[in-house]
Amino acid sequence: MSEKKCSCGCGRDASKTPEYRVPVGGEITLADLPVGMTATIVKVMPKARGRKKFADVGLVPGTELLMEAHAPFGGLLRVKIMETSMALHCDDAANIVLKKEA
Numbered sequence: 001m002s003e004k005k006c007s008c009g010c011g012r013d014a015s016k017t018p019e020y021r022v023p024v025g026g027e028i029t030l031a032d033l034p035v036g037m038t039a040t041i042v043k044v045m046p047k048a049r050g051r052k053k054f055a056d057v058g059l060v061p062g063t064e065l066l067m068e069a070h071a072p073f074g075g076l077l078r079v080k081i082m083e084t085s086m087a088l089h090c091d092d093a094a095n096i097v098l099k100k101e102a
Helices: 052-056
Strands: 027-028 038-044 064-070 076-081 084-089 096-100
Touching: 027 052
Parallel strands: none
Antiparallel strands: 027 096, 038 064, 038 096, 064 076, 076 084
16 A cells, blocks of 8 residues: 655655545635645635735635645645745635635
8 A cells, every 4th residue: 555645745644634634514724725636715714814915916705726835844835826826824824714626
């Protein structure tokens, strides 16, 4: 049986991380989205710091995005929104609720 390694290069066993479990209700946060998955933003939590900045770069409900990479030691995520790739801190990404594409 072969292990499924995380695609970001950190070497962890991706099958044992919570990001590969199917969420109840189909909603997850951006911080939990697996690399290579596409999802649509459902809402940005009101307590999110920089909520207006998120809107300025396209992180608004209804926008589709792609998780490109996780930093090897955590902390940052790289997402693609429309034709732009950007880095987000995991704490900020935890305030963005998504619905996975079927």
